[in-house]
Amino acid sequence: MSSHHIVREDQEPALIIANGASCDPELLGQLLEWSPLVIVLDAAMERVMQLDIKVDVLLGDFDRGFDPQYYQEKQYPLEIVVAPNQDKTDLEKAFDYLCQRKIPAVNVVWATGKRADHTITNLTSMVPYRDKLKIVIIDDHSKVFLLPRRFEKWYEANTTISLIPVGKVVGIDSENLFYPLKKDHLIIGYKTGSSNHVASDGLVVIEHTDGDLLLMECKD
CATH class of the missing domain: 2.60.120.320 (Thiamin pyrophosphokinase, thiamin-binding domain)
Known part of the structure; x- marks a missing residue:
């Protein structure tokens, strides 16, 4: 799978790759095609590296012995964001990161499937960002987003x-x-x-x- 194109960050949504069930490679490729910024959450990097994807940011608390520095050279230039706050999920930390960078929109993949608690938490985590970030969570069967009034x-x-x-x-x-x-x-x-x-x-x-x-x- 090829790396993403370089486009202006105010034109297309960023892309977050979480650590749930993988989506269809064709869907992932379509989203990567025009994503100006690709963020991978924590140990999902191990799976992403097998797909020949250029990653811009690796973010997480990096517990359980995961070493983010291992990927620094393989994905140069790679920004590593250590986010140890245990009161938020890695996905919420990624949303905070995008808000800090004033990026207005993001698509999220690999955020559903596998553990039910993670799926429910990820879907409902959009709520606090209603007025800060346009979020769409996508998998092979669904596209989920929070409605305006x-x-x-x-x-x-x-x-x-x-x-x-x-x-x-x-x-x-x-x-x-x-x-x-x-x-x-x-x-x-x-x-x-x-x-x-x-x-x-x-x-x-x-x-x-x-x-x-x-x-x-x-x-x-």
């Missing part, structure tokens, strides 16, 4: 869309979903908007008045 996007008919609340979300209205929501609410663990789909080719509009709502574009 009003969301509009064109979709093909029958595209699967799941609306998953983080906590409680109220005042939800939708247009062009097969199962419409009108002044509705969703509560994680009690009522979610899983496995809805687009009614017809055209614009989907989703609004909510309060709470944090994840949209998942899904395919089997």
Whole structure:
């Protein structure tokens, strides 16, 4: 797999490669094609090195005997960011790093699958960054992102869309979903908007008045 192109950082999202289940190499290649900055989290570097990817930043707490300096020469120039704070995950630390660099958007791969606790934590970790960073978590079956108060996007008919609340979300209205929501609410663990789909080719509009709502574009 070839290294990524050099493009301006304000044109395309950065890319974070976490340490969950691998995605399809073709998907990874598409994301790498125009990513101006590639960040690898901790021991995922061992797997990434097998894919001939040029990495810009290696970030993590580097516990369990992992030696980041081993990759310094192999990936020169490589920035190594030691982030020992145990109150945050390595993914959250990577989000903080991007915010500090004033990079506005990021795609994340290898953040789902494997351990369920890691998957849930990674998906919900987007919430504190609502106003700081546009985050999209992508795997072979889903694209997940946090919705603004009003969301509009064109979709093909029958595209699967799941609306998953983080906590409680109220005042939800939708247009062009097969199962419409009108002044509705969703509560994680009690009522979610899983496995809805687009009614017809055209614009989907989703609004909510309060709470944090994840949209998942899904395919089997």
